[in-house]
Amino acid sequence: MRASFWLGRIAGIRVGVNWSVLVIFVLIAWGLAASRFPATYPQYSNSAYIVAAVLTAVVFFISLLAHETSHALVARRNGLHVQDITLWLFGGVARLSGEASNPGAELRIAGVGPLVSLLLGGVFLGAAALLRAGGYDGLMLAGFAWPGGINIALAVFNVIPAAPLDGGRLLRSIIWWRTGDRLKATRWSSRAGQVFGWGLVALGLFGFLTGDGFGALWLALIGWFLVGAATAENQQATVRRQLGEMAIRDVMTPNPETAPGSMTVEGLLSSELIKHRHSSFPLTDDRGAVTGLVTFNQIRRVPPQEQTSTRLRDIACPLDQVAQARPDEPAADLLPRLSECAEGRALVFSDGALVGIVSPSDVSRVLRWMGAPTPTR
Ligand SMILES: [Zn+2]
Numbered sequence: 001m002r003a004s005f006w007l008g009r010i011a012g013i014r015v016g017v018n019w020s021v022l023v024i025f026v027l028i029a030w031g032l033a034a035s036r037f038p039a040t041y042p043q044y045s046n047s048a049y050i051v052a053a054v055l056t057a058v059v060f061f062i063s064l065l066a067h068e069t070s071h072a073l074v075a076r077r078n079g080l081h082v083q084d085i086t087l088w089l090f091g092g093v094a095r096l097s098g099e100a101s102n103p104g105a106e107l108r109i110a111g112v113g114p115l116v117s118l119l120l121g122g123v124f125l126g127a128a129a130l131l132r133a134g135g136y137d138g139l140m141l142a143g144f145a146w147p148g149g150i151n152i153a154l155a156v157f158n159v160i161p162a163a164p165l166d167g168g169r170l171l172r173s174i175i176w177w178r179t180g181d182r183l184k185a186t187r188w189s190s191r192a193g194q195v196f197g198w199g200l201v202a203l204g205l206f207g208f209l210t211g212d213g214f215g216a217l218w219l220a221l222i223g224w225f226l227v228g229a230a231t232a233e234n235q236q237a238t239v240r241r242q243l244g245e246m247a248i249r250d251v252m253t254p255n256p257e258t259a260p261g262s263m264t265v266e267g268l269l270s271s272e273l274i275k276h277r278h279s280s281f282p283l284t285d286d287r288g289a290v291t292g293l294v295t296f297n298q299i300r301r302v303p304p305q306e307q308t309s310t311r312l313r314d315i316a317c318p319l320d321q322v323a324q325a326r327p328d329e330p331a332a333d334l335l336p337r338l339s340e341c342a343e344g345r346a347l348v349f350s351d352g353a354l355v356g357i358v359s360p361s362d363v364s365r366v367l368r369w370m371g372a373p374t375p376t377r
Pocket of ligand 1: 067071113114158166
């Protein structure tokens with residue numbers, strides 16, 4: 001899921017929207033304008049229903065954004081890097097690099113989202129109650145009551161203890177806190193996510209077959225998405241367990257060849273460096289300090305006519321977007337920190353000097369060497 005366009009920044013965090021949001025927006029606005037609002041308040045004109053429905057749908061998406069932004073801000077306060085926030089088909093996602101360092105941080109990051117939804121729900125329902133108490137009974141009442149109810153439903157749905165829902169993270173933080181075993185906690189919360197997801201799929205399909213229509217199919221689709229996401233989390237936990245006590249030092253490729261950031265793409269392609277078949281190069285500045293990482297995929301995307309004018313540093317990931325590690329760190333701790341920009345690579349520094357690089361193939365090679373034992377379940 002990627003952002004199709006960017007809306008701007010909230011507190012410095014980039015906020016994007018995937019085109020699939022438009023589908024939901026239209027469905028919500030249409031449902032409100034065509035059936036819900038006219039059924040409750042039949043005395044208005046069609047254009048009044050449409051304006052009220054669009055405004056209500058906008059309020060709904062602002063509520064979603066508030067939920068995700070709260071996760072992002074608390075994550076940032078707890079030392080995590082927030083890549084961006086994207087709204088899409090199934091709500092919103094705040095993409096974080098890395099994982100909470102302790103159960104308390106995990107609990108706070110996961111818990112704040114549903115809390116914000118609950119709070120917004122209370123505010124909207126409170127506003128609706130005030131209007132009613134003031135003797136008003138019209139379309140604006142529904143415009144407050146609907147997002148109020150939806151926000152409370154969102155808060156409740158999100159605390160169901162099943163990964164990747166916020167409740168799954170809460171469950172994980174509690175098991176982690178009680179057992180001190182983060183892997184075991186991840187395993188349990190993702191198992192719960194799979195069970196819950198399959199439950200929704202079954203319920204949705206049953207509903208659809210017995211004539212519940214689109215809503216039931218939607219439920220099955222959400223279930224399917226949850227199963228996939230929970231399974232992915234479980235797999236990551238499995239790799240972590242397999243890596244076990246292994247240190248970054250045991251996994252990395254030592255002493256990687258670097259390239260000057262000022263070198264052009266053409267310069268690199270015609271140099272000796274390219275013969276070594278490395279899939280990426282750390283870049284250095286004039287004084288030899290590492291400034292970023294350029295991958296072969298980034299190099300390949302430069303059209304031939306631009307190869308002489310494009311410098312490596314123009315297309316590379318800047319250092320702050322590349323995972324960094326120390327040789328003595330557990331290799332498993334690196335996995336959640338790996339970023340998309342560097343295509344899953346990390347640079348290893350010791351006393352400020354570059355000593356190695358970790359690539360996805362390094363990790364899979366180590367797992368193959370070890371015969372990748374299936375962990376006990
Ligand atoms: Zn959330």
